[in-house]
Structures are given as C-alpha cells and as structure tokens.
Amino acid sequence: MCCEIEYTNIGGISGPLVFVEGVRGVGLGEIVEIRDGKSLRIGQTLEVDEDRAVVQVFEGTSGLAVKGMRVSFVGRSLEIPVDRAMLGRVFDGLGRPSDGYPQVVTNRRMNVNGLPVNPWSREYPRDFIQTGISAIDGMNTLIRGQKLPIFSGSGMPHNLIAAQIARQAMILSEEEEFTVIFAAMGVKFDVARFFIDSLEESGVLTHSAIFLSLADAPSIERLITPKVALTLAEHLAFDEGMHVLVILTDMTNYCESLRELSSSRGEIPSRKGYPGYLYSDLASIYERAGRLKGFDGSITQMPILTMPSDDISHPVPDLTGYITEGQIVLERELFNKGIYPPIAGLPSLSRLMKDGIGEGRTRTDHAQVAAQLFASYAKVKRIRSLAAIVGEEELSDLDKIYLEFGNSFEEEFLSQGENENRTIEETLEKGWRMLSILPQEELYRVRREDIDRYYIPSSDGGD
Amino acid sequence: MVSATETRNAPIEGKVISVNGPIVKAVGLTGVKMFDIAEVGPDGLIGEVIRLLGPVALIQVYEDNTGLKPGDKVISEGRPLSVLLGPGLIANIYDGIQRPLVGISEQCGSYIEKGVKLSALDVQKQWTFTPSAKPGDEVAEGQIIGEIEETPLVVHRVLIPPGVFGRLEDIVETGPRTIEDVIYTVQTKTGLYEGKLAGYWPVRVARPVRSKKKPFIPLMTGQRIIDTFFPIARGGTAAIPGGFGTGKTMTQHALAKWCNADIIIYIGCGERGNEMTDVLTEFPKLVDERNGRPLIERTVMIANTSNMPVPAREVSIYTGVTIAEFYRDMGYSVAVMADSTSRWAEALRELSSRLGDMPAEEGFPPYLATRLAEFYERAGLVETLSGAAGDISIIGAVSPPGGDFSEPVTQHTSRFVRCFWALDKTLADARHYPSISWVDSYTEYLNDIEGWWRELDEQWLAIRNEVMNILLEDHRLQQLVKLVGADALPMFQQFTLHVAEMIKNAFLQQNSFDPIDKYCSPEKQLKLLKVILALYERGGVLVKAGLTLKDITDLPSLSEMVRLKSEIPNNETNRIDEYRERLLGELESLKEQVLGV
Numbered sequence A: 001m002c003c004e005i006e007y008t009n010i011g012g013i014s015g016p017l018v019f020v021e022g023v024r025g026v027g028l029g030e031i032v033e034i035r036d037g038k039s040l041r042i043g044q045t046l047e048v049d050e051d052r053a054v055v056q057v058f059e060g061t062s063g064l065a066v067k068g069m070r071v072s073f074v075g076r077s078l079e080i081p082v083d084r085a086m087l088g089r090v091f092d093g094l095g096r097p098s099d100g101y102p103q104v105v106t107n108r109r110m111n112v113n114g115l116p117v118n119p120w121s122r123e124y125p126r127d128f129i130q131t132g133i134s135a136i137d138g139m140n141t142l143i144r145g146q147k148l149p150i151f152s153g154s155g156m157p158h159n160l161i162a163a164q165i166a167r168q169a170m171i172l173s174e175e176e177e178f179t180v181i182f183a184a185m186g187v188k189f190d191v192a193r194f195f196i197d198s199l200e201e202s203g204v205l206t207h208s209a210i211f212l213s214l215a216d217a218p219s220i221e222r223l224i225t226p227k228v229a230l231t232l233a234e235h236l237a238f239d240e241g242m243h244v245l246v247i248l249t250d251m252t253n254y255c256e257s258l259r260e261l262s263s264s265r266g267e268i269p270s271r272k273g274y275p276g277y278l279y280s281d282l283a284s285i286y287e288r289a290g291r292l293k294g295f296d297g298s299i300t301q302m303p304i305l306t307m308p309s310d311d312i313s314h315p316v317p318d319l320t321g322y323i324t325e326g327q328i329v330l331e332r333e334l335f336n337k338g339i340y341p342p343i344a345g346l347p348s349l350s351r352l353m354k355d356g357i358g359e360g361r362t363r364t365d366h367a368q369v370a371a372q373l374f375a376s377y378a379k380v381k382r383i384r385s386l387a388a389i390v391g392e393e394e395l396s397d398l399d400k401i402y403l404e405f406g407n408s409f410e411e412e413f414l415s416q417g418e419n420e421n422r423t424i425e426e427t428l429e430k431g432w433r434m435l436s437i438l439p440q441e442e443l444y445r446v447r448r449e450d451i452d453r454y455y456i457p458s459s460d461g462g463d
Numbered sequence B: 001m002v003s004a005t006e007t008r009n010a011p012i013e014g015k016v017i018s019v020n021g022p023i024v025k026a027v028g029l030t031g032v033k034m035f036d037i038a039e040v041g042p043d044g045l046i047g048e049v050i051r052l053l054g055p056v057a058l059i060q061v062y063e064d065n066t067g068l069k070p071g072d073k074v075i076s077e078g079r080p081l082s083v084l085l086g087p088g089l090i091a092n093i094y095d096g097i098q099r100p101l102v103g104i105s106e107q108c109g110s111y112i113e114k115g116v117k118l119s120a121l122d123v124q125k126q127w128t129f130t131p132s133a134k135p136g137d138e139v140a141e142g143q144i145i146g147e148i149e150e151t152p153l154v155v156h157r158v159l160i161p162p163g164v165f166g167r168l169e170d171i172v173e174t175g176p177r178t179i180e181d182v183i184y185t186v187q188t189k190t191g192l193y194e195g196k197l198a199g200y201w202p203v204r205v206a207r208p209v210r211s212k213k214k215p216f217i218p219l220m221t222g223q224r225i226i227d228t229f230f231p232i233a234r235g236g237t238a239a240i241p242g243g244f245g246t247g248k249t250m251t252q253h254a255l256a257k258w259c260n261a262d263i264i265i266y267i268g269c270g271e272r273g274n275e276m277t278d279v280l281t282e283f284p285k286l287v288d289e290r291n292g293r294p295l296i297e298r299t300v301m302i303a304n305t306s307n308m309p310v311p312a313r314e315v316s317i318y319t320g321v322t323i324a325e326f327y328r329d330m331g332y333s334v335a336v337m338a339d340s341t342s343r344w345a346e347a348l349r350e351l352s353s354r355l356g357d358m359p360a361e362e363g364f365p366p367y368l369a370t371r372l373a374e375f376y377e378r379a380g381l382v383e384t385l386s387g388a389a390g391d392i393s394i395i396g397a398v399s400p401p402g403g404d405f406s407e408p409v410t411q412h413t414s415r416f417v418r419c420f421w422a423l424d425k426t427l428a429d430a431r432h433y434p435s436i437s438w439v440d441s442y443t444e445y446l447n448d449i450e451g452w453w454r455e456l457d458e459q460w461l462a463i464r465n466e467v468m469n470i471l472l473e474d475h476r477l478q479q480l481v482k483l484v485g486a487d488a489l490p491m492f493q494q495f496t497l498h499v500a501e502m503i504k505n506a507f508l509q510q511n512s513f514d515p516i517d518k519y520c521s522p523e524k525q526l527k528l529l530k531v532i533l534a535l536y537e538r539g540g541v542l543v544k545a546g547l548t549l550k551d552i553t554d555l556p557s558l559s560e561m562v563r564l565k566s567e568i569p570n571n572e573t574n575r576i577d578e579y580r581e582r583l584l585g586e587l588e589s590l591k592e593q594v595l596g597v
C-alpha cells in the first residue's frame, strides 16, 4: 500500500458514524484512519456507495468536527498482531498495549473478524473440565471447547465464580498448556483489577492476556474488544495448541453498544430497540469457540452477562441462550439466602455434558445422579409454593421429606467456599448423600445397581 | 423449462455501485432476470438478483463480502439459483447454497473462505447405472429409466426430467457412468434431448407432481409422546416451538435417527456448528435396526450455521426441500428437519430491512406468512409424475424470542402446520424430556392415521384417548392441588393424580441417551399404555370400594412400572405383558383381602 489518499469532505457526523463524501474505490469493512490535529482514531466502513462511505469510529466521535478532519482508507480489514509473547500483557479494547511496554514484535497478523469454522472441520468437544464447583461439575458440567455463559444480575457474585473457575480449572491441567484471556467491555476498573489480582494470586497472570475496554472508554470500542480477544485465542489454540479459556464480561454492555450503533444508523429496531441482527452478531462471537479436527488446542468461552432486572427473557440473555451450549444462571433468591455460589438449580444447563461424562470420563452414575437431582429439586420447588399457601404443617410426610432434601441440597451441595475445590468424586458422593434423604422409591431416574451401590439407607427407620 | 442440459446464455457484465452488508446494488446488467445468479467482485462471490429497479439490480450475496467496492464487476449468466440433483447427495453435507463442506475443508482447511467454487456432486465418481428402459420406448416426464445403488440403503432411480416427453432414441448399457456422461437421448417435439445422471433445478420452484393426496400412514418416530399422543402422518407438517434449551434440536435429532422415512434431509439453519458436528460424528456410527446399516446412508445434511453468511441461511431451507422433492419423485418417503425456521425468518427480516421494506409485525416483512405457507406447502403425500407414491414430511423448529408463542413466526407457523409440539419450559427445567406439553400440543392427523394403528389393536384410539383424558383431568386437578394440596382431595382424585404421575414418568418421559429407551416400537408403546390403564381401571374400582392410595402404592410391583421403558427392549415386549399379569394378580388379591374382611 502506498500513498493513501486523504479525504476531507465530511458530509456529517452522527453518533459513532462519520459520512465521508467523494470517496472512490473503498471496500466494505475496510479500516479507516481519522486524524484531527494530533489525534488518530480508527474506524471501519459499514456501507459504501459510489462516492460516499459510512464509517463507524471505534473511539467514538466526541470532539470531532466536520471541518479539519482527514480521513484515509487503509485497504484492508482490522488486523492485530498475534503472538504467544502477548501472554502476561495488558491491552486496550482495540488490542494496543496499555501496560506501558512496547507492541509485541511479530510478523503474524490476523483479521479480527475471523472466518466461520467449517462444521465439517469441528471436533465434537467431550473432555470434562473439573471446575471444583459441585453445581457445575455435578449438574452442569463444563467441557473443553464449550461456550457456557454466566447469566447474572447486578450485585451477584459472577466475577467471583468466573475467577474461581479460572483458578481451579487451570490447576488441574498442568501437563497441558492452559491460558486465560480476559476481555472486559464497559466494566469498571475495580472489576478488571479483581480479575487481574485473582489471576496473579494463583500465579497464572503470566499465562494470561488481558483486554480492557473499561466503562470510561468510548462505547463503540467495545464492539471490537471480544473480536480482538478471540483472534488471539484462535492463534494460541490452533497455531500454538493451547487450551484457552476466554472470559468475556459484560456482554450486556457489548449489546448496548451495538444498539447504539444501530440506532444511529437509523435501522429498524427489533425487540427493546436492539437490532434484528443481534442474534447473528452474537453468534459471530460465541461460535468462535470449540475444537478443530487435527488440532490439539481448544477455546472454551465463558461470557458473563447481567440480566437487566434479572429478566432471563430480555433479548441479551435470551439470544445468548439460543446460541451458547447451555447457561449457568445465578438466582437472586439463593443469593439472598447467603448461598455461594447461587447457581440456580433448574434453569442452568450444560448441553455438552451428555457426551463428556459417564464411564471412563467421570463416573458411570453421573448422568443419572444429575437427572435425579434436577427432578427431585423441581419437586421441591413445587412443594415450596404449595407450602406457602397451605402452610408447612399441612404437607404430607413425603412432601416434608422433600423440603428437607431441598434445604440440604442448597446448603450442602450447592453451597461451597470461594476457595473450596471439590473433586468430581466428592461432588457425586455429596449428591448421593442428598438423594439418600429421599426414600428409595422416589429415585426413579437412577439405576437400581447404582442405588445398591451408593444409596445410604437411613438408620432411623424410614423406608 | 429447466432440464439437465443447462442452457448457458452469454454472460452479461455490470458493475457494483453500492455495498450495504450483503446487499449490493449493480448497474449495467441489461436483460438480467429476477432470481438469476450473479457473480460479484474479483472473487466471483455467489449472489442472486432479488429486485430490479429500473437500471439497478439488487443482489443478495451469499458469501462474506468484506472488501467489495463500488466499481467491482458483476457477471450474470442468466441462470436461476439452482440445486444440482443427482447421485452422491446422500451422506453429503452442504452449506446453504449447496457447496460441499468436505470439499471446502480439503481446499481451504478448517475455515470457510470466500469465493470457493466447487461442484456439489463428485464429477469423477463412477456410478453403476442399470437401465430399465430400452431404445424405442415412449417415455414421459418422471418416468424411471434406470437405477444406481447410491448407498446400500438407497436405490437411486434415474428419472426423465419434468417437461421431457418423446421416444427414447438411445440408452447406455449397465456400466460405470459419471454425472457428466450422456446416458440416454430422447427425441422430443422440439429436438433431441440428452439425458444425464444429474441436472439443475431452481431452488425456489417446487418440482411438479401429478396430484396431492391425503396422508394416512403415521411417520413412526419411536418417541412415545409423538407417536401415541400427537402423531404426524407421512407427508405431514409439524412445528416444534420452544424457548432455548427446551429440546427442539434433540427432538429433531431423535426423529432424524429413528423415524421410518426412507430419506432424511437435515437442515441446520442458523444454529450451532457443534450440533452439525454431532450429527456428522454420530450418524455414521448409529445403526438402523431395520436394516443394520449406518443412518448416514439415508441422510443429507445442509449446514448453514449461525456464523455463516446470513443470506445463505435464507436459501438453505429451499435447498433442503428441493433435494427432498428430488427423492420424493423417485417414490420415497422423505422427512425434512429444519432447525430453526425462526433463524430463516430472521434472515428474511434482516435482508428486507436492508432493502428498506416497510416492516409489518416486529420488523418482519409483510410477506413472512406467505413465505412460510409456501415452504410448508412443499410437504405432502403425492402421486409423482410417474404415478408412484412419494411423500415429504416437514418438521420445523421454531425459536420464539423469550419463549413467547404469541410472536409472529410461531403464530404464522401454527396456521400452516397440522401438528404442533409445544415445548414447555417448566418440564425442561425439571428435566422431563421430551418436554412436549400434553396440554398445549395438538395434531390434526389422529383420524387420518387411526386406520394404521387399528391393524395393531382395534381399540388403539380408545386407549389413547382414555390415557389422554387422565392427563387432562390431572391438569385440571393440579389447579386445585396448588391451592389446597393433594391430601385434601377425595381419594379417587388422589388416585387419578398418582396414575397421571405414572403416565408422565413411565410413559411420556423418554431419555434420548438411554440405549433402550431412545427408541420405542409401536407395540411397546401400546403395551405400556395397557399397563397404565390396567392400574387405572382395576385400581380405580378398589379405591372406589374404599381402599386408600397407599394400599395401592404399596403393591410390590408398582415401583417397577417406571423402569419398564428402560429395562425391557423392543423385542421382548412379552415381558411387559407378564408384568401386567403380575400387577393384575396383585390387584386381584388385594381385592380378595378387602372383600374377605
């Protein structure tokens, strides 16, 4: 690329968009450099006509004026350098170093938009990751290469949980190279600080890369941050053979930026003002997870999002749930009871669990124990709402036993310490101890031979 | 008329004047027609002309078009967007515009790059063609003139294409042929027609049939709640609406595996990549019990996952259903799974909004309903052009935002399908799978297919309805239970609740991952129903005579009932009869005890 032409004829500025007139030969999705005085901003073309280009400015347009702006088109899409030397470093939301050290020297650059993976080339993920958290390992197992989001609400401990998972999952796989990529979109500095400290304490900060587009950064920048983080992840996983855990927080902020961009383009909104293509846009991020045939590495994604007013049917959690391979849902009620981690017993789900557990992977009874816990806990929920009406005394004896089971399940199985790391055997043992509160006949989701082996008959009478 | 011999027009060249996402405006394409293919830009990206406005053609591009510039050239050969139909489709996996994904991975590795041009069918492969017609025969459209073993499961019948009539001049002898060889020639009124094993068909045009018939054979799926309570007929249509994680894909997979159609077309439309990988890895290993062959040998896959270009998602369901029609025309029973039609509708919405159309409900274009109707209309039991019977069943998943069925796609779909398998979030949360609601679901095929079940048992419909009524009674009683608790109800109602619970656990609930329970034969379904009815009828008499629920639940064999489905395989259903006898015996002696006192 030589002598770039500079355009100065600006037709207008609207939100994060700049309309450049009189342009020739500019392509869709091309990178744009915008200079005014000393400062340089980066943007991308969203729409190109014969003599006009619509440019989205990642750093936002605040302070830009129609006069005095110089715009040039770079002739390619946004690329970032990628290299394993980026581990241990901190970058801004566009992938530029922000820790005071120089840019990593490498000649490998990758387009941040990535390319769609050929479904034929995927390898179905099956390897169990032990997170040490019973609610996850026992009932919503995380699999290497899975995309499993945390649906949270404001004030709930999603960051603690994500950090605990990152710490505990990494300890287990020392033989293989495991890294964490942390991308923050629109969160406060203390959240970023918390993650950095937590990674540092467990000694994994040097194997991590951090991308920060914090609350004070221009909102439009957030649209690029997850793409940049995943581009590095793809390099590390499929060129370097590492197992990469990507934590993206907070996807709700990302979606709000997208809404902002869409509305400044005057697009017809779909639900709650979000653009109709929110699903496809999110998919272009979440689908960049998984395993590929013939490659050792993997990308496991753990996006975090806060549900506005704890509403799981809000477009952001809703469309996320339609794309990801399950969800870990945090529940206000458990949180208020003081239970950590407040992982909701019923709406949480891991879809890849089925092929990653059982004989030779975890334990033969795992699937049945999980199914039984879900079914019995669902019954607890029904009985609790009945008890709220008729009073606990009016319940049948069996119903009362269910309530006892429900309480123990929440207090002993779900609940655990922030640093408590349970093995899968411990988790399943606990599961059986909970189930043993119920009479045997109630356990129709588990196999008879497993009952014979693991059920603990009660000493004080009972059936 | 479209035929195997493509008429190649002289290419017309124009140029791009604007690019807005996947929608490109071009000028200079004089003479181009609606739905013609256009190759856009230096990479020759595949596009389709979707609107003509004076000198400007609007082209929808089916590949990633970043980098495309005003001034880039556009070429059209005046041919409509088409599917290549011929031997070799089975066991293959294609993207939305029928590009072979295996070939793409061989050419460009793990990712799909743009501008890849590959034939949908292997042009070198030698197929053993055996003729069944001879020179001099008068032939007509749709007529079978020979066959090929496409897979050990599928005999591929070679047909005279629609629109071709005349005298067979020549036909090759049995021997290896490629799809490019001329196999036969027909002297038609307009000239000599050269027939090949493969030919193009425009995706948006339904293939012709002689007539449509009323479906009457059930599509057996091996899923109890479907076959027994909400059956679909071969040639029928069904929708599976449900919020995320309620089991649409699992149901589609279960049907693709176990339903008794001859050919399965599985369309992953805007859904997850790993779900297609799951099908790809599982189907070659799973064996069809009826013939001992891997399921992949009857399956065609179309994968246009959520991260692949959106416009190709819109085409993918037409690509799939056109392939289905091709096999139907050979006289097969074809089942099409489309997961998810909502993603297709959203693609339609996205494109229409870029075109500046005036939106109707929730941003969807006003023609959404028409397009849905047209799609489901391509299902049906038909008399093919050759007079044989063939059918296409379409089963579409619907993904309503927020799980709310009042949204436009679910609402319109429910007008055009005759089976509605409504998934229930509460059931899914309790891990009651399949989470098909027995209250909100319906089927209009019950009477059409009753005749088939009668062969198995004269009383089938009566039995089915009686069990259904227990469930509906339970649903009504549950409203009371919520207020006063079950113990406050009269004993017979408590007993009804208990039997309903048994129906849910021992019959409705079915685990797709259980080696025995994943597929349940019609005989086994019927026998399980009879076990439940035995309990309800005989036990009911005792309860009415004064026994308590506990007297019944204490019967030794009762706790075994929930395990029958997963412990007794399809070929040992006499053990269910034995169980029923035992249960009846226990009920009988209970009765004697009581009457004796």
Ligand SMILES: Nc1ncnc2c1ncn2[C@@H]1O[C@H](COP(=O)(O)OP(=O)(O)OP(=O)(O)O)[C@@H](O)[C@H]1O
Pocket: A321, A322, A323, A350, A351, A352, A354, B242, B243, B244, B245, B246, B247, B248, B249, B250, B251, B271, B399, B433, B434, B435, B510, B511, B512, B513
């Ligand atoms: N019949 C079944 N047997 C056992 N498990 C099931 C069954 N149906 C669903 N499940 C469980 O529910 C999970 C979600 O099901 P599925 O992927 O089919 O949902 P979906 O409705 O397609 O969701 P989405 O709209 O997000 O694609 C599965 O991963 C599986 O764990």
Ligand SMILES: [Mg+2]
Pocket: B248, B249, B250, B271, B339
């Ligand atoms: Mg699905």
